[in-house]
Amino acid sequence: NAGVTQTPKFRVLKTGQSMTLLCAQDMNHEYMYWYRQDPGMGLRLIHYSVGEGTTAKGEVPDGYNVSRLKKQNFLLGLESAAPSQTSVYFCASSYSNLGLASSQYFGPGTRLLVL
Amino acid sequence: KNQVEQSPQSLIILEGKNCTLQCNYTVSPFSNLRWYKQDTGRGPVSLTIMTFSENTKSNGRYTATLDADTKQSSLHITASQLSDSASYICVVSANSGNTPLVFGKGTRLSVIA
Numbered sequence: 001n002a003g004v005t006q007t008p009k010f011r012v013l014k015t016g017q018s019m020t021l022l023c024a025q026d027m028n029h030e031y032m033y034w035y036r037q038d039p040g041m042g043l044r045l046i047h048y049s050v051g052e053g054t055t056a057k058g059e060v061p062d063g064y065n066v067s068r069l070k071k072q073n074f075l076l077g078l079e080s081a082a083p084s085q086t087s088v089y090f091c092a093s094s095y096s097n098l099g100l101a102s103s104q105y106f107g108p109g110t111r112l113l114v115l
Numbered sequence: 116k117n118q119v120e121q122s123p124q125s126l127i128i129l130e131g132k133n134c135t136l137q138c139n140y141t142v143s144p145f146s147n148l149r150w151y152k153q154d155t156g157r158g159p160v161s162l163t164i165m166t167f168s169e170n171t172k173s174n175g176r177y178t179a180t181l182d183a184d185t186k187q188s189s190l191h192i193t194a195s196q197l198s199d200s201a202s203y204i205c206v207v208s209a210n211s212g213n214t215p216l217v218f219g220k221g222t223r224l225s226v227i228a
Contacts, residue, residue: 042204106159
């Protein structure tokens with residue numbers, strides 16, 4: 001089992017450019033999440049998905065879009081990158097959203113720098 | 116508002132010493148509490164998870180305690196090692212809603228020789 005994988009690991013963008021971050025999990029989890037982590041802020045939820053074909057907004061969704069066309073993949077898109085989106089992005093997945101089954105497994109992160 | 120507060124923000128200790136990290140929460144209704152360890156440049160990894168009825172849980176040299184009455188948890192690290200240097204994040208799960216996890220900002224622990 002690879003667990004949760006993320007690509008790319010690191011990316012530099014210019015303001016206004018677009019890109020897509022890919023998250024894949026092989027644990028057959030229903031729930032998937034995208035977080036960003038900034039110094040002194042902790043992890044903040046961007047978007048999440050409760051199953052294939054569904055997505056929902058989290059705490060800080062502006063400037064991002066997501067898609068969950070396949071159960072194992074969760075894509076995070078930046079249509080027009082801004083310097084404020086410089087951050088480390090983590091994907092996570094879980095079997096459920098309640099109780100002990102809500103334990104989230106995290107990917108290794110994608111470091112994004114927007115110039 | 117559901118919140119998780121951790122203290123201290125950062126901590127430096129000598130190798131071999133013990134330390135205790137604190138977590139206070141105001142999440143309701145409470146389901147469970149987790150401690151995650153996050154090494155630099157890596158994603159968080161779960162250390163312990165405790166439900167309402169549990170007041171202590173160990174994972175090797177890591178021991179977590181939970182007082183559901185005072186809504187406090189602690190993570191005690193015994194005989195620290197250099198590899199314990201990491202951020203430790205307290206995460207509380209509410210028993211409702213689609214996004215019930217509430218994350219603390221973490222405590223940055225540095226273990227020095």
